[in-house]
Amino acid sequence: MKKIIYLLIVIILAVFGVAYWQWNKPRETASSKKAEVVISIDSLYSAFQTNDSLAFARYQNKVVQISGILNRVEVQGEGENRSNFVILKSKTEGIEAKFSFPDTTTNSELSGLVSKKVVLKGFFAGFNYDAMMPELGGTFEFNQSAIIQKNTHE
16 A cells, blocks of 8 residues: 555655646747748748638748848737737738747847848748738737847848
């Protein structure tokens, strides 16, 4: 009976140890990953117009690299819940790509790139658009993003 109790205690401790390790491991960012897909915003939009279910399955949680002109920087939240976002504009009216950045990327670093050509990559999170009026466009969303290249001209 004592052996069973000891075995249960060891199993419980192992489960808690693995859970603690998983909870506290560092978040994976796109900066440490190779881009699995290199595509333009317009080509990505075209794939979603053709078959959104297939396109979502193809790109979901993949590291996608996109180049474009940085349109604006947004900050959401405050304190520890603060997040920095950059928006790339597309050649197609109403279509944009929104990249969220980890806490280590400063707002001033991102703001200095507005109206400049950049190459970004991030984990594809989805495409949001108004189902009632898809002609108004939509936003592609990417998480844990990274700046690959900054061009100071254009």
